[in-house]
Amino acid sequence: MRIVAAMSGGVDSAVAAARAVDAGHDVTGVHLALSRNPRSYRSGARGCCSIEDAGDARRAADALGIPFYVWDMSEEFADHVVDDFIAEYTAGRTPNPCLRCNEKIKFAAVLDRALALGFDAVATGHYAQLETAPDGTIEMHRAIDMGKDQSYVLGVLTQEQLAHSLFPLGDTTKDVVRAEAAARGIQVAQKPDSHDICFIPDGDNAGWLAEKLGPKPGSIVDEDGTVLREHDGAYAFTIGQRRGLRLGVPADDGKPRFVLDIEPVSGTVTVGSREALAVDALECVKPLWCGTAPTEPLDCTVQLRAHGDEHRARVTVTPVEPVETSPVEPVETTPVEPVETTPVEPVETTVHVDLIDPASGIAPGQACVIYAGTRVVGSATISATTRVAVH
Template sequence: MRILAAMSGGVDSAVAAARVVDAGHDVVGVHLALSSAPGTLRTGSRGCCSKEDAGDARRAADVLGIPFYVWDFADRFKEDVIDDFVAAYAAGQTPNPCLRCNEKIKFSALADRAVALGFDAVATGHYAQLEDGVLRRAVDADKDQSYVLAVLTAEQLSRAMFPVGDTPKDLIRAEAAERGLAVANKPDSHDICFIPSGDTRAFLGARIGVRPGAVVDDDSGDVLAEHEGVHGFTIGQRKGLGISGPGADGRPRYVTAIEPDTGTVRVGSAERLKVDFIHAERAVWTSGSAPDGPVECVVQVRAHGGLAPAVAEATESGIEISLREPLTGVAAGQAAVLYRPDPAGDIVLGSGTIAVARPVAEDV
């Protein structure tokens, strides 16, 4: 097959490309230029898709003996990922830009161009397992990225390959060293790739501006502080609230609700963060069709945690998820990913974007 290997400049995508070459496929490497400032350099483990990363990807392709190109997707990335990220925070949500990048860029815009050029699939260095259209967690649980791939449709998965998902990360690094790839010990990227400073609040503030509002106590209704915009807060946040001391009960306060229309940020006890029902929109089912009736599953609401057994059911408006155990810190804009436990790697059933998370206290 003709395979387009998406090469970020990191060790995972380099080994993924190498494995596809070893499998006998006709492989071409491509690095996506996603920054409007191509001179930007990586700072340690922060950022990606920089000028340095492009150079690392090219050197890896040279070692593998495959053609290599750089494709400019900066405008599409800004529109579909960065602008979406900013808009979601302005609306009081907590988005995951990696999901949107996979959905809109790597397995949509990139894959569409690849198919148009005669390629059969796109191979990436994501940690997940994919066989016969079934998406599973990676063997390395600490590196598993199936959560950020759960937004992919059955059609998108049919054009994807994840060659490193069956191997622990330390062995991937060892393999890279054996192959003579200079990125063998390159640090993994952390945080949000387009915010290399790590200061998300400053990044959002520069684009959204000042939109004053109040921090209000859930119990008393008292205004505890003023703030410059709801984009500076997320559900479950404890620090940086601008308030003095704990609540009247002597316990810490957390952000329990964000109301973008009024600019109100509500804070309360940890108990108020517990939810047992989630309604998710924009449902995607990896099999290509929704299940018939309720499904016993495990739901994950954050990229690195937030799991609970649940019963999920497809509806006309999305997915209704009843949690068998309460979860905390569930925010609108996050993805709710449904898994079916399996010894060979939990199977991804589907996902949806969280629209409503109902607190336990509101049950009737």
């Protein structure tokens, strides 16, 4: 097959490309330029969008003897990832930009371009496994190295995208990948993994958002509505946050307080006890299914953070219901035109999740990724949570 190997400049994508070459594929390395001014994103080993990374990717491609190109995806990245990140925080939600990047950039814009150029698939250094089911469906499963498993951030991929994807590292541990890179003479064999959000230079999310959005004053209140202090922007807070609240006045019981709720219109941030963070039900929207959507309640597990625990759950998908519309009245002409009807538009499918194992610090905007064993069923965006009833 003709393969595009997405090469970030790290050791994982380099070894993934090498394995695609070993498998006999015709491989072309591609590095994604996600900023028109790369120094506006983090430079050095901590990021994945730096000038240094582009050079590392090119050297890895040279070591493998494969063609190498840089694709400018800066406009798509700004529109679908950076602007979305800002909009979500403005609305009081907590997004995961890595999922959005995988959904809109790496496995949409890149895959679309690759297929248009005559390539068959895109290979990446993500840790996940693909298997073909007896009915021909491509299933995505967790990697064998649970410490590196990245199926959560891939839970946005559809069956069509999975059919044109390769994850050569899913059956491997990180130690093996580094040793393999060193044996191949790839210079990034010991390069540290990237962390944090690639487009925020110093990892200071709140400071970056403050520069983009400016001051938006509001209040921090307790569960009784008592104002504890004023703040400069609700976007500086996330549900479940404990550090950096600077409340000054301790709670009556002396215990730490956590962000429980964010009201974006008034900018009110509500804080309370750790116990008040526990939720046992989720409402989710915008589901994306790796295969067929469940038609019956599904006993499964869900993961709610990129490196979070699995929670036993029951997931119920609301069937798509058509919206009834009235026929458009015909215009009186000669001859009379046929009666036209407005197209029927489906109501957006919603997903209800009952958590058998309650979770804490879950915020709207986060992704709920659904698993049947190790298989990824799909994902949806959390829109609301229900707190555990206190008896």
